[in-house]
Amino acid sequence: MxxxxxxxxxxxxxxxxxxxxxxxxxxxxxxxxxxxxxxxxxxxxxxxxxxxxxxxxxxxxxxxxxxxxxxxxxxxxxxxxxILINNGTMSFSLEKESGKKCYMVGARGLTVVWGETPAYWIWPSLPESRFSEVCELNYVWWLNVKGTIDTKILSPNTTYAVYFVFSSAKSNHGLQTRPIELSVHFEGSEGPQRRRVFLNPPEDMPRLTPDRGDGWSEIDMGGFFNENGDDGTVVSTLFDFDQFNIKRGFIVEGIEFRPRNG
Incomplete structure (x- = not known):
């Protein structure tokens, strides 16, 4: 019937x-x-x-x-x-299978230590980026890039993954000799879990930066469970405080928060 x-x-x-x-x-x-x-x-x-x-x-x-x-x-x-929101510092989209929210905090929405010092960082515009500006590392010893997001704007009862979205410049240095540290944690929590990865792994190591298909690569920084969408802040950080290792030559598009599949 x-x-x-x-x-x-x-x-x-x-x-x-x-x-x-x-x-x-x-x-x-x-x-x-x-x-x-x-x-x-x-x-x-x-x-x-x-x-x-x-x-x-x-x-x-x-x-x-x-x-x-x-x-x-x-x-x-x-x-x-x-779509670009928040004065162009953030993008919003939906995960196709579930309709859950995805956000990327663009480079201008991140905290980049020494980011306004041209000797260390520059802010070019690239046609492949969804944002009007990206952040290119020129020359630093201490690397510290941080993104935050309020959990209340994310989908509740959802496990989120956090991704550092970047590309390598034509000339880079210090990205193969020493791993950088990544952390994702709720603001105010103690002892955030940290990962150590190479942005540009040596040839004898597997690559951890899959191509997104949009001209950018990404590294999984970690994840968290957004239980009820209550007020809270998630902090995601990329850093390396080795003053003896000069780093240069990668471009930051942003830090993305999207539902973790599987």
């Missing part, structure tokens, strides 16, 4: 809205009646974050085209096209 003949479209939409974006897409192939229900704004509004309108209102360049999209098209747009 064809349930689409028995149930009105509104009932089918309500049922599908309690599944997942993937299930909704599959349901749309069952029949024309199911497609109409599965593609409805009612269904896809339920997959968007409850505060998506507030987030979009913080766009650097407000776009009327977003407001004209159907809720399904808006969802898919946010999955594939990160």
């Amino acid at each position: 064809d349930v689409s003949v028995i149930l009105p479209e509104e009932c089918i939409s309500h049922i599908i809205s309690n599944t997942s974006p993937r299930d909704a897409c599959r349901s749309s192939m069952v029949s024309p009646h199911f497609k109409s229900a599965a593609d409805s704004d009612y269904v896809w509004e339920s997959f968007l974050p409850t505060d998506y309108q507030q987030i979009i209102s913080n766009l650097v360049s407000p776009s009327s085209s977003l407001s004209s999209l159907s809720k399904k098209d808006l969802y898919l747009h946010l999955c594939h096209n990160p």
